[in-house]
Amino acid sequence: MVEIDLDHLYKKYDDGEDYSVEDFDLHIKDKEFIVFVGPSGCGKSTTLRMIAGLEDITKGELKIAGKVMNDVAPKDRNIAMVFQNYALYPHMTVYDNMAFGLKLRHYKKADIDARVQNAANILGLKPFLDRKPAALSGGQRQRVALGRAIVRDAPIFLMDEPLSNLDAKLRVSMRAEIAKLHRRLNTTTIYVTHDQTEAMTMADRVVVMSVGHVQQIGTPSQVYENPRNKFVAGFMGSPSMNFFNMTYQNGVVSDGKSVTLKVPEGRAKILDDQGYNGKELIFGIRPEDIHSEQAFLDTWPDAVIDSTVTVSELLGATEQLYLKVDDTEYIANVNARDFHSPGDAVKMGFDVNKAHFFDKDTEMAITKEPVPLEG
Numbered sequence: 001m002v003e004i005d006l007d008h009l010y011k012k013y014d015d016g017e018d019y020s021v022e023d024f025d026l027h028i029k030d031k032e033f034i035v036f037v038g039p040s041g042c043g044k045s046t047t048l049r050m051i052a053g054l055e056d057i058t059k060g061e062l063k064i065a066g067k068v069m070n071d072v073a074p075k076d077r078n079i080a081m082v083f084q085n086y087a088l089y090p091h092m093t094v095y096d097n098m099a100f101g102l103k104l105r106h107y108k109k110a111d112i113d114a115r116v117q118n119a120a121n122i123l124g125l126k127p128f129l130d131r132k133p134a135a136l137s138g139g140q141r142q143r144v145a146l147g148r149a150i151v152r153d154a155p156i157f158l159m160d161e162p163l164s165n166l167d168a169k170l171r172v173s174m175r176a177e178i179a180k181l182h183r184r185l186n187t188t189t190i191y192v193t194h195d196q197t198e199a200m201t202m203a204d205r206v207v208v209m210s211v212g213h214v215q216q217i218g219t220p221s222q223v224y225e226n227p228r229n230k231f232v233a234g235f236m237g238s239p240s241m242n243f244f245n246m247t248y249q250n251g252v253v254s255d256g257k258s259v260t261l262k263v264p265e266g267r268a269k270i271l272d273d274q275g276y277n278g279k280e281l282i283f284g285i286r287p288e289d290i291h292s293e294q295a296f297l298d299t300w301p302d303a304v305i306d307s308t309v310t311v312s313e314l315l316g317a318t319e320q321l322y323l324k325v326d327d328t329e330y331i332a333n334v335n336a337r338d339f340h341s342p343g344d345a346v347k348m349g350f351d352v353n354k355a356h357f358f359d360k361d362t363e364m365a366i367t368k369e370p371v372p373l374e375g
């Protein structure tokens with residue numbers, strides 16, 4: 001059982017005025033695949049490096065399997081780490097790169113060989129064991145870096161943007177390989193990325209961060225379906241959620257120009273109960289919740305907006321439409337059968353039942369019960 005507890009962790013760098021990480025509180029379960037996700041500079045790597053022991057913890061406690069680790073040296077934490085730049089030794093073969101850490105730890109030769117062969121087998125690296133890193137592709141190098149973590153047989157893997165140096169296609173296939181590897185090895189894993197797609201597709205749970213603070217912790221679907229605030233709503237999902245500044249009054253939201261939408265009763269009651277009648281708020285709707293099919297427009301005539309297509313991208317089964325109403329631009333993902341061209345005047349139906357409302361000042365989601373930070 002390897003559980004990791006981040007108990008109200010804080011980090012302030014010597015030359016920093018503010019905390020780079022503030023009050024990071026998380027219990028990681030045995031075998032869990034956790035992804036820290038957020039924009040550049042939000043404190044993901046700093047948190048990971050505190051867990052690895054590469055940075056001091058300013059305040060708070062780090063526990064691994066119940067034991068406080070704050071002052072334990074990195075080499076004694078039994079953690080394997082995979083970095084963005086692979087950190088391979090260029091003068092060593094693939095075999096030696098994977099064996100090196102074990103040699104340093106005085107493993108027996110036969111044991112080292114068995115571990116390296118096993119990792120090479122899992123990662124499809126057998127044909128390359130005698131090559132040097134320069135003679136490998138980016139994906140193969142990244143696999144060697146993973147191999148070096150696997151041979152350690154460590155109960156915890158930490159991965160810091162391990163795929164960001166790979167091209168888009170390779171990233172997708174390595175993403176699946178790492179997920180498969182996790183299912184096979186069941187190692188408690190913390191994975192850092194700024195790519196929300198990686199977070200959504202790989203994580204058991206994601207920790208969404210912004211400027212040193214945890215914004216929300218949950219399964220990918222929890223944070224996608226029930227974002228706690230506007231930041232999480234806008235960060236998770238591609239293309240991003242559309243936001244409109246609106247005023248809510250008597251069951252209708254309006255931007256004071258051409259966008260006026262009836263709010264279904266249940267949602268309107270929540271807004272009424274929480275005192276938003278007559279107030280400004282932020283209205284959010286995901287591109288997939290805006291429709292162009294006639295049947296939808298006929299069913300919800302009070303949520304149809306006359307718009308103009310500015311760009312249309314055919315993605316195969318769906319079409320991504322960039323639209324404009326007055327000066328407001330938004331994006332919709334619609335069925336590709338209704339193909340549109342730039343300049344087309346279109347009627348777009350907003351599925352207000354799926355919309356999200358946020359307080360204009362706090363930017364927190366307006367829901368029946370406040371969305372918890374975790375879960």
Ligand SMILES: Nc1ncnc2c1ncn2[C@@H]1O[C@H](COP(=O)(O)OP(=O)(O)OP(=O)(O)O)[C@@H](O)[C@H]1O
Nearest residue numbers: 013015016020039040041042043044045046047194
């Ligand atoms: N060694 C350091 N000394 C001082 N400040 C630092 C140091 N390392 C990081 N920081 C600062 O701490 C904050 C968090 O940085 P961190 O690298 O953890 O963010 P990140 O989310 O991992 O970003 P990225 O995706 O760009 O790596 C940033 O404001 C950064 O400038």
